Amino acid sequence: MRLLVTGGAGFIGANFVHSTVAEHPEDTVTVLDSLTYAGSAEALAPLGDAATLVVGDITDAPLVDELVAGADAVVHFAAETHVDNSLADPSAFVTSNLVGTFTVLEAVRRRGVRLHHVSTDEVYGDLPLEDPTVRFTADTPYNPSSPYAATKAGSDLLVRAWVRSYGVAATLSNCSNNFGPYQHVEKFIPRQITNLLTGRRAKLYGTGANVRDWIHVADHNTAVRAILAGGRVGQTYLIGADCQRSNLDVLRTLLGIMGRDPDDFDHVSDRAGHDLRYAIDPTALRDELGWAPVHTDFAAALAATVHWYRDNEAWWAPLKDAVEAGYAKRGQ
Template identity: 50%
Template sequence: MRILVTGGAGFIGSEFVRSALRGELPGSEGAHVTVLDKLTYSGNLENLAPVAAHPRFRFVTGDTCDARLVDDVVAGHDVIVHFAAESHVDRSIDTATQFVLSNVLGTQVMLEAALRHRVARFVHVSTDEVYGSIDSGSWTEDAPLAPNVPYAAAKAGSDLLALAWHRTRGLDVVVTRCTNNYGHYQFPEKVIPLFVTNLLDGLRVPLYGDGGNRRDWLHVSDHCRAIQMVLNGGRPGEVYHIGGGTELSNRQLTERLLAACGADWDVVDHVPDRQGHDRRYSLDITKIREELGYEPRVRFEDGLAATVEWYRRNRSWWEPLKPASALSGPAVPAGT
């Protein structure tokens, strides 16, 4: 099998690539993997260093909006796993242009090429943020999309395009929507690596509003395993939710991060809430559990401890990235 992974130098995409080439994802054994990545600020070749010399690995630098390049790269591949997207909410509030270009236009270009080259399956990786906010209960896959921030709106648009390509043009498309990911190699503008790296450097950390916003936390390895399950056995034209099973308020998460790094609440700055900050996300994962047998394996306590230890041991990876993070300073809010 020949797999094209867009955004494969990013946090989640690189985990998928490393795991696939190591044969850790059932069904990926022996796969040839091509990564297409623009290498924007959060794309990092160091994320792929462990597999860079693998004989079944190929890397292409390029933009999913570049139709000519995409057409050349897609040719000869059996499946596409489409991670490539601008993903940071706070940046999308500052300026949404790149989010629309990458997430919507980039997806459209990929879909056109996949159809033209008769790709057997297109897995479109999305987010729970497309639904907006939910006070109680959990969204099922047929819930209406109601995004509240530019990032989520652009992702919702790309989801709808992908599903439209299945319904009107016959492309085998499956969409996944996940909860908040965490783990190693995550760019240090996201809340967990931002807090951990700041705390390791003796800096302060910011907490939005009253800290009551709630998220479900999913280890990146569980996410990639679920994506492979969908790639192997998901039904064409369907949406599958992927969750981690640990819902925490931002205040509860902060408590755990402080404890893991040996810090106290006196290093926390309470900062004004961000615009359009959704209060709570929650996904019902019954469908992927019953159809494909998915269950999260990594306990949050274990995954968080391993993540903190990874950042403690890998300063050479994250220290050069801190200046590129818009949120690396001690008094600037962290997105979730």
């Protein structure tokens, strides 16, 4: 296939490009990324000329149309994603997540190109802490809590409408929290790892009771590839690895891996409107497409992630001070 990967220099997108080049050398890969603070050309540099990077904005309709015209399929990762940033300034989220997705949809509609739209479980809001057996399904009503989640929910609904109204050949996926290489240091797991690597203390929102359903980025991307290959047009697939952990549990696991005392961290101000629990039911994806996660030992996958950040300080160190300065201004 000739693949166009939007947001392919971001965390999940870059990992998707790496796995595509390694596992599907018959494909040609073009990345469209505006290289905002969250995009990194350095994340693609090890691939050399195996992937082509086009620096441009997802809302640039002529550019998007030109790139889509040369593709067999588009995998749409491009989005603003950090909840804290959306609470501070939601405008960029409206532009990227809504206008950007509209721009992609119009291009694939004109050109008759297959689309896979990547979204988040945060569109569903949150779940109660009391019953861990209750999980999100594709039929769960949308109930977003943050500007980030609201704009991703809006982008999902645009895709569904373009499938129904215009016959666009699109699939959707909503995934739980990812971790792994090349994740920006503003995010929870890499922030704590790099805090400890730089002599800072780890930080925990509130009491740390909030629960997330974690998945290694490589498992997310094998699911995306399976959906791209065999997913039914118009279908939403939920991607998860059955790995619910409280933030406190994740942090204490990290502290143990890094040889620290389990209480060697600071409590900081909680996030506004902080969702209580996310949990994904991936049964439909597993039954229909035969997908299953590989990185099922959470502690081992987390230890490998710590190892990656230790070995790749040159990639994340230039980002670290600015991120921590921003958190400090918010008392976090």
